[in-house]
Amino acid sequence: VNSGCPSLMNAESLTQMEFVIRLTDSCRYDRMVPPQNFDENGEPMAIPIYARFYIYVMKNLDSSDLQFNVQGLLQLRYKDPRLAYSEYMPHRRQPIMGEQGLKQLIWVPHIFLTNEQTSSILGTSAKDELTTIYPDGTILVSTRLQATLYCWMNFQKFPFDEQKCTTILESWMYNTSVVELHWETTNAVSFDTQLQLTEYNLIGSLYNESIRVSNGTVMTHGALEGNYSTISFSVLLTREVGYYVIDYFLPSVMIVTISWVTFWLQADQTPARTTLGCTTLLSFITLSLSQENNLSKVSYVTMSEVWFLVCTIFIFGSLVEFAFVNTIWRRNNDLQLKKRTTKYIVKSTFVPHLKKHRRHGYRRTDSTMSTTSMDRSCSPNNTVITIETPIIIGGSLSREDSAISLDENDENESSGGSTSGDSTKEKPPQTFATMTPKEVSLWIDRKMRFVFPLAFILFNALFWTLVYCL
Numbered sequence: 001v002n003s004g005c006p007s008l009m010n011a012e013s014l015t016q017m018e019f020v021i022r023l024t025d026s027c028r029y030d031r032m033v034p035p036q037n038f039d040e041n042g043e044p045m046a047i048p049i050y051a052r053f054y055i056y057v058m059k060n061l062d063s064s065d066l067q068f069n070v071q072g073l074l075q076l077r078y079k080d081p082r083l084a085y086s087e088y089m090p091h092r093r094q095p096i097m098g099e100q101g102l103k104q105l106i107w108v109p110h111i112f113l114t115n116e117q118t119s120s121i122l123g124t125s126a127k128d129e130l131t132t133i134y135p136d137g138t139i140l141v142s143t144r145l146q147a148t149l150y151c152w153m154n155f156q157k158f159p160f161d162e163q164k165c166t167t168i169l170e171s172w173m174y175n176t177s178v179v180e181l182h183w184e185t186t187n188a189v190s191f192d193t194q195l196q197l198t199e200y201n202l203i204g205s206l207y208n209e210s211i212r213v214s215n216g217t218v219m220t221h222g223a224l225e226g227n228y229s230t231i232s233f234s235v236l237l238t239r240e241v242g243y244y245v246i247d248y249f250l251p252s253v254m255i256v257t258i259s260w261v262t263f264w265l266q267a268d269q270t271p272a273r274t275t276l277g278c279t280t281l282l283s284f285i286t287l288s289l290s291q292e293n294n295l296s297k298v299s300y301v302t303m304s305e306v307w308f309l310v311c312t313i314f315i316f317g318s319l320v321e322f323a324f325v326n327t328i329w330r331r332n333n334d335l336q337l338k339k340r341t342t343k344y345i346v347k348s349t350f351v352p353h354l355k356k357h358r359r360h361g362y363r364r365t366d367s368t369m370s371t372t373s374m375d376r377s378c379s380p381n382n383t384v385i386t387i388e389t390p391i392i393i394g395g396s397l398s399r400e401d402s403a404i405s406l407d408e409n410d411e412n413e414s415s416g417g418s419t420s421g422d423s424t425k426e427k428p429p430q431t432f433a434t435m436t437p438k439e440v441s442l443w444i445d446r447k448m449r450f451v452f453p454l455a456f457i458l459f460n461a462l463f464w465t466l467v468y469c470l
Contacts (some may be wrong), residue, residue, distance in 0.1 A: 005232075007026055007029055008088045020233060024105040031106065034047060046176060047078055047079075047109075048180050049077070051075065051231055053190075055072040055192065057111070058202075060199070060255055061200055063153065063295050070149060071146045073143070073144050076108075079136070079139065086135040086136060089135070091187075098215075100129050107132075112170060113167065113169060113170075114169070116149055118149060119146065120145075130142040153165075153294060155298055158239075158295060158302040160467045161238075163200070164234045165234065166232050166233070172221065176226070177212060182228045188233070189207050197237070200238060203237065210231070211227050214226075214227075214228060248288075252287065255451075256280075258276070259276065260318060262318050263319075263445045263448045263449045264449070265442040267442075281312070281316060288308045303463075325444050333437075335462050358442070400441075
């Protein structure tokens with residue numbers, strides 16, 4: 001030590017300010033040079049700096065800007081042997097404490113927040129900084145700060161997502177050969193008991209220590225290259241879904257359900273069914289847009305978008321179903337069915353059949369068949385009866401008035417033999433059913449009353465399974 005340096009022999013008689021000024025005089029202390037530590041072999045070693053973060057407030061977790069705001073107390077603890085004063089003041093047990101003025105007299109590590117947008121030291125009349133020097137040279141620097149940090153959120157399961165927002169602290173000037181950052185072994189990251197979040201629940205935290213490499217490719221420390229010590233902590237957050245369930249999902253279910261009322265209206269009630277379908281569709285789109293405006297625009301599909309798309313399909317499907325049954329309602333031709341079952345109704349409705357003339361059977365005419373076309377060998381006792389019989393044409397059914405000459409004695413004569421030529425054997429008559437277009441439309445509406453709700457229930461079962469099981 002330079003002989004011109006102020007003496008510390010009578011330190012106990014000095015005031016605290018006088019003692020600190022003499023202890024940090026430039027003749028014995030250089031605040032631009034970090035303290036030096038040596039291992040057991042006398043080799044220089046990096047200065048271990050231990051950090052602790054106590055969080056008062058977390059707020060403004062903004063999904064649109066991917067950032068959040070945190071207020072807390074950051075403490076840095078390290079040892080500077082040059083400031084040890086136990087040999088000068090052996091009877092003093094209390095540490096030396098001071099604010100910004102004391103901090104400016106000693107060496108303090110430059111630690112910055114890597115993912116910060118803005119940060120500041122809190123305080124009203126003065127900055128809330130407290131520097132404590134213990135007799136053995138241990139330094140404790142406490143700073144109450146506020147920072148807006150970026151949080152790279154993942155919204156694939158929005159609004160049932162869980163987020164992990166990380167705060168990264170890193171040495172700015174000195175690499176790992178000079179400074180090493182570590183978390184305190186106890187209570188490294190803690191939260192105020194009164195901490196409350198509006199949209200999320202805090203479920204835990206993680207903290208980590210690592211090394212960041214800065215070189216010509218990754219420029220994180222200006223023109224300085226090397227390995228820099230980094231510590232980080234992450235808060236684990238889960239979103240409160242109560243707001244979204246009450247304000248979005250339940251109204252969505254109600255709007256989709258209201259769109260099914262159209263199935264209980266007749267197909268010819270065009271104004272009522274059209275108004276109901278369009279109103280529910282527009283109402284649901286408006287509801288969805290009000291929720292999506294709070295979310296950042298992302299390139300991947302979120303769970304809320306899947307819900308929106310499927311619900312829109314159900315509402316739009318009810319409109320398409322009305323257009324279909326209304327078209328059938330206005331048809332003039334009846335449907336000819338083999339059986340009155342779903343299979344044949346759907347087949348006859350969607351796949352029209354072309355009428356063809358049968359090669360066998362009765363000849364189609366525009367009027368009744370003349371009695372002269374019958375067998376002229378019939379006896380005068382023959383009775384002519386005009387009946388309405390179904391004539392099969394190309395697999396379809398039409399009714400025509402046909403005059404058929406029936407011989408009352410044919411059955412008796414046929415038992416003995418044929419009077420003229422060979423008699424042809426007729427096939428047994430087939431069973432047919434007929435449905436009017438109105439009956440088909442009503443049948444489709446009745447089926448849709450069950451198909452749409454059942455499909456929506458199956459979708460909900462799949463959707464909520466994916467939400468809580470993935």
